[in-house]
Amino acid sequence: MMFLKIRKRYLFYALALTSSAIASISAGVDVIAIRKYGEVYEEAPLLYGFSVFLVGFIITLLFCLIFSIPYKGRSLGSFLDPAFKHLRFVRKEEIAYHLLAGFGNAITTTGYFFVLTVMPDPSTVLPFYQTVILYLLLVEVIAEKNAPTLVEIQSSAIVTFGAILGSLSFKGEIDLSALAIVFLVVNPGWVLLSIYQRKLKLLKIRGEPNDSLNIRFWNILFSLAFMIIIMLILGQFFKKPLLTIGTESSINFFWLVSVIATLAFFSYIFHIRALGIGKASVTQAVKATTIVFAIPVTFILSMFIPIPFPTTPTLWLIRSIGFILVILGIISFAITQVRAYIFIRAAPGVRVAKLIEEIWKIKGVDSVSAVSGTYDVIARVTTRTLLKGYERIVKRLESIHGIKEFRWNSILKEWENV
Known part of the structure; x- marks a missing residue:
């Protein structure tokens, strides 16, 4: 079995950028689809969001079954994700994560389509989402019990400010209602x-890496379940059979939504794989390039539906500055992450299993392995910056009873199967 090898850093950027490019195309098609829905249905955003999940589930199931077909000793899906073997049942340890991810997906998608009704130009809508980097950074800081570095704060501020500048509407105004939906609904869901x-x-499944195709399949299934609940609740509130209408609209616009579901499938597969390599905040920072990819999509979209463009050089300049700031922020934000291997020698008489348990508790440790030879344990760590992460992890290692000595080796280059 042959696999193409690629440096892990390059693979991360390739996956994240490809996901962004596909997402920008999908957003452009979304604009056309939601307008088509609006011509027929009053509750277009909600119904379209439901259709995306219902049709998306069918398309995702179809793709996963096709990609489960064996070919030359491996599944077809392994060309997308080497960890994929076949579609499988969800495991007990995954359910809680899928429930939370599914709920987040349902509310962020619903909010997203409401935003599209207010701001139909994707290159105007998409920049608002990049402020989610601040949310993700905050969550990671809390989870790691570690304050952000100055570089991270600066990079996050640059991306956020650039996204806001890039999100100025073509009339030179920011739609406050759309902004509120993004900050209070879409971003928390994302x-x-x-x-x-x-x-x-x-997560390890039976000792092996989890794969992005199964994650996507079960995520959209759980998301659909939450969306059905939302439709039932809102149906009671509005006194309308929204679930029935949503199913009908999915049938009427099946082929159009199928195109969007196909784009979303591949975009999410690449995004999930990128998440497995880099932190969520860093992945989202790279994904901010969606606003750049959205520019040509907007021009193409203008050939089919009327979209106003800036009438003054000033507006073009402001938006261009916003795009440049986002890209600069991505570069400075992403390069702060450091990975390393720590080679650890246990003191005589110390149980290695107990030592591994203590090392595993350290924030930033990705994996711990017991090995033979000069050292007893090898730990792989990921930290946001070399100085801050090194100090924190080293202090923690020095406080663990049973470690005789250890050696830190930063990873300069790393390869992975495509």
């Missing part, structure tokens, strides 16, 4: 989705 999809990707 945080849940990203954090728990990353946890799922890092």
Whole structure:
């Protein structure tokens, strides 16, 4: 069995950027679809969101079954994710993560389509989502019990400010209602989705890495379940059979939504794989390039539906500055992450299993292995910066009873199967 090898850092950027490019195309098609829905249905955003999950589930199931077909000793899906073997049942340890990710996906998608009704130009809508980097950074800081570095604060501020500048409407105004929906609904939902999809990707299933295709399949199934609940509740509130209408709209626009579901499938597969390599905040920072990819999509979209463009050089300049700031923020934000191997020698008489248990509790440790030879344990760590992470992890190691000595080796280059 042959696998193409690629440096892990390059693979991460390739996956995240590919996901962003596909997502920008999907957003453009979303605009056309939601307008089509609006011509027929009064509750277009909600119904379209439901259709995306219902049709998306069918398309995802179809793709997963096709990619489960064996080919030359491996599944077809292994070309997308080497960890994929076949579609499988969800395991007990995954359910809690899938529930939280599914709920996040349902509310962020619903909010997203409401935003599209207010701001139909994708290159205007998408920048608002990049402020989720601040949310993700905050969650990671709390989870790691470690304050952000100055570089991280600066990078996050640059990306956020650039996203806001890039999100100026073509009339030179920011739609406050759309902004409120993004900050209070879409971004929190996306945080849940990203954090728990990353946890799922890092989860070991029967001792082997979890794969992005099964994660996507079960995520959209759980998301659909939450969406059905939302439709039933809102149906009672509005005194309308929204679930029935939503199913009908899914049938009427099946092929159009199928195109979007196909784009979303591949975008999420690459995004989930990227989450398994980099932190959620870093992955989202790279994904901010969606606003750049959205520019050509907007021009193409303008050939089919009327979209106003900036009428003054000033507006073009402001938006261009916003795009540049986002890209600069991504670069400075992403390069702060450091990975390393720590080679540890246990003191005589110390149980290695107990030592591994203590090392595993250290925030930033990705894996711990007992080995033979000069050293007894090898730990792999990921930290946001070399200086701050090194100090924190080293202090923690020095406080663990039973470690005779250890050696820190930063990873300069790393390869992985594509």
